[in-house]
Amino acid sequence: MSAGTQSETLEFQAEVQQLLSLMIHSVYSNREVFLRELISNASDAIDKLRFEALQQEALYEGDPELKIRVDFDSEARTITVADNGIGMSRDDVIENLGTIAHSGTRRFLEQLTGDQHKDAQLIGQFGVGFYSAFVVADRVEVYTRKAGAPAGEGVRWVSDGQGSYTVDTIERSERGTAVVLHLPEAQQEFCDGMRLRQIIRKYSDHISVPIEMPVPSTASDDDSGEGAEEPGREIVNRASALWMRPKSEVSDEDYRELYKHVAHDFDDPLTWIHNHVEGRQSYVSLLYIPKRPPFDLYEQKPAHGVKLYVRRVFITEDTEHLLPRYLRFVRGVIDSDDLPLNISREMLQHNPMISSLRSASVKRILDRLERMAKNEPEDYAAFWQAFGRVFKEGVAEDPGNRERIARLLRFSSTHEEKETPDVSLDDYVARMKEGQEKIYYVTAESFNAARNSPHLEIFRRHGIEVLLLPDPVDEWLVAHLHEYDGKQLASVAKGELDLEALGEEGDKEAREEKEQACQELCQRLQASLGERVSEVRVSHRLTESPTCLVVGEYDFGMGMQRLLQAAGHQLPTGKPALEINPDHSVIERLGAESGQRFEDWALTLYEQSLLAEGGQLEDPAAYVRRVNNLLAG
Template sequence: MGSSVETLEFQAETRQLLRLVIHSIYSNKDIFLRELISNASDALDRLRLESLTDSSLAGTGTTDPHIALEADKDARTLTVRDNGIGMTRDDLVELIGTIAKSGTAGLLEKIRDSKDAAGAESLIGQFGVGFYSAFMVADKVTLCTRRAGTDSGTRWESDGEGTYDLQAVDGLPVGTSVTLHLKPADGEDGLADYLSESKIRQIVKRYSDFIRWPIRMAAEHTGAEGGTAGDVDTLNSMKALWARPRTEVTEDEYNEFYRQISHDWPAPAGTIHMRAEGTFEYEALLFIPAQAPFDLFSRESRRGVQLYVKRVFIMDDCEALMPNYLRFVKGVVDAHDLSLNVSREILQHDRQIRGVRRRLVKKVLGAIKDMQSKDAERYAKVWAQFGRALKEGLVEDTDNTEALLELVSAASTHDPEKTTTLREYVERMKDGQDAVYYLTGESRAMVENSPHMEAFAAKGYEVLILTDPVDEVWVDRVPAFDGHRLQSIAKGRIDLDASAGDDQESGAEKARREEDFAALLTWLGTTLSEQVREVRLSSRLTTSAACVVGDAHDVTPTLEKMYRAMGQQLPTVKRILEINPAHPLVTALRTAHDANADDPALAEIAELVYGSALLAEGGDLPDPARFTRLLTDRLTRAL
């Protein structure tokens, strides 16, 4: 007996997504069947996995795990049925009625702005909502499901227009069936093809041949007497692609397998197919995606590769096999010598698994390095998508620091149109230059316009422009590259004349200049003692009056902002004010100070010089209102 029908509304973002899908976001409608079969396969995997740890589920629908396809030409329906884990009523509301993932609004905006159908369907794929593709071909979808371990099931039905119906139903088998009521034929839609045995076989062979569970369908074969006999055929080969020799696998097969396990539409940027023999045997098939998933930097993002033991699926997202900074890598690892009931906790402490992880990491980094040397354009695209994540490895993975540094690509002052590797930077270094110079900041424009850049630009020194938040962290963890220290041009003392080879200022000239400005430096240090710990002459400024710098190990302003945004307060660290002795404002201030050091207006000018230096580097003023008032008063007097 069924209960009363409950009608609920889709979440607002879900309604928008449904409208986009229904109006042919996908250029290839065939993939609706791939998505539904993939969901069914996932359900079978989850039931088999949960039954290993929950004895009450043993034998529940698992005596013959499979996926069944049923086409009814008279009723114009196509059903995808599985005897997997099933869903509860609440599961249906959460998984289908609501897109319970961060980044929904951003995804929808990208889909709407996509210039072509292929781009839109790739975005749909990375979001993982392939179930909605059913509404491309159906004007109504009926889903009946019962969760393993429960007594009653649920019927879900919708026309995709904004609401869906839920009804408790008794007597349902464990698993899920999705019935698509195909849209009415208009003579040109071709939807009737999806009820054709040959069409269904073609789609399954192309997209789902590697599904490890049998995909079955009743087929009609002509008998000897001219009649027909109904048989049940298995449509997929179920062959483990990773177990086949690489020479026997085509690129199309790799691409389709990648799409099956990742739900991502574009072909992967790189494929790694390997087999390890010896004391611990395993096979691995890994993929480097062409585009980053929308949740790459979300705390809730899934990471890790699929783990199999002797072709038996054990777990999705096996974090023990792949470090966090390679969370974008997709694929399968099939180990021969693990127990079928191995747990995540055991894997994390298993010496052999740690050995597998080390080898997989080296293979992935090696594949990206190989891409860098052989296909610069493809490497540039991969770095643009995943470079920020890879740089996290410079903080997390000290064993592979050198390999990761070889991959680092960054903007620099050498070419505004291209990024550069550290290796290319070192090859261009000036004679006598012993450091790789860099500057971090919130944006390229802010870094390029920083006063710290002036002397480097004037003397032709290349500076790396680092604007990713992780850059603030890894540059402090990595002391050098290829024997050359990494030097922030906003920290410590910088004396480019010492390595320029020409146009050097004599020691006597420097000493005389220091003597000329000694009184002003002392006075500024006293006047600004609450803000800075030292005032000194600068060798890094050519056009600006002043800049603020830190000692070699001081936290940068950008990193300080990041910590504050995370709710962490750092102890206040006073920095150093450097003034440009050649700037007219500084020379005028020295003259005025020498004439009348007690003039109160000079202290206000000192505050303005310091505040301007803070603003120029993107820092925060301690008292913006006071700075504005002082500046306004000074401008008024000037007029």
């Protein structure tokens, strides 16, 4: 195919059009970040080439000196960001610049409100990469050729961001990518060498690839500046891997800017952990905990993770081997001196050095979180608000660190009944009643459902604190965390209660008399409900509600049963017990009912108890009719 053929105009994917519209009409005040995003993309392209060239050195095409070039033309009002990295094929260009592949980006778009100022802040929370060029440009051109492809397979892409773009096949001798921004007069300020240098040193000084710019015209032709790569050009960044520098030489601002590069985040991180390790293994790790969850936090395969380098050569961005999944929100860099440069993803899974790096990294992250929880409670509260649900997964995933993770857990409880989870297990244990041997909890579909659960009534009467667990992951947590500090965790909705342990020292004979008096009613209810319940019995946990459902002590909780059924698992055929409160007026009157009316009352009380547990009715319309008939008398 000859150069200049196969020109076509294509429509942007709908999501891209929405994103571009936001960029073009954005009121986002920090417009200078467009340069950081383009330089970050260029750096990633160079990292990819360096890695691919480990196996195919010919990809360097005789030019192994990797660099980024930033040029400007104040008269034409253009800025060009060029790299000699991996480049793109025609298909790559259409896929990367015409569509949005990551569902996280779609979630970003779903959060748009139509309020310009609020949406502008979303730009600040979410790196929009290449499309940020349209924050300052009214037309963008991209010239590229994939490393190793013939010169005749160059590609030109151009768009004004108004709904379509044009792709041409061109002749291009240079590998890599050049992005040309055409600026409107209102953005003239960026066509200035000093302004561009200031932005690069502010946001991209940490980039390990040299970033070149023309020497300012005030400098003599004979003195092109220290570190210049060729006459008339100079390197404007430090061009060294920031993580390799001693901590004493790295400012907080440097750490923050590197985070924004590796995490593709516009916001500052919550904290970071920087370590140089020498000995049996030599490596450097710089790990960040973000302030807010990334958009792909709940994706099966997140787009970003921890970047693995070997002797400053980028290998991969790993989302599963360097850290366990419950720490998938962590971003950063690990740079090893000992791993082989040709390590594959399969080798990552089985390499003992990777396992050692993983264990050490987890230990440092947990160390930092423990210090934060103790010394910086406000920061830890922010961490828990953002990542608590994901962090809870560690109880099941990481048995070796289960005790440490358990100490860091935070819950709501009946102590103050605040929806914000701020109660640790140590807090709970310190407040336990004299003689109390168990840590009590209740799981539910929501905070309000947990707080209002009928199972709490006897505990409230005796002032016994109960943890409120409204997250779906809590079912998995308590299934794997059986005790803490020698205290067994016990669900208030399972099994029969030990009344003496709760301080219920009432007349045992009186309770037995009530059970005897209600024996016939329990049998009638059992016959009416049939296989829906395992038994009907008098409750010792209810003080206000007429009935509740209780599963066996060793059975799955009702919430866990629903989760497993939704996942397609077959469950044992165990049924809950229905407990009745003999002191409740409804139960007192129920014994006088008979026939169909008794049947309706029995089924209604069962279904009300099921609803209180977050369950679903098989026939909601029938339930409504039945309740209406009972109300009508």
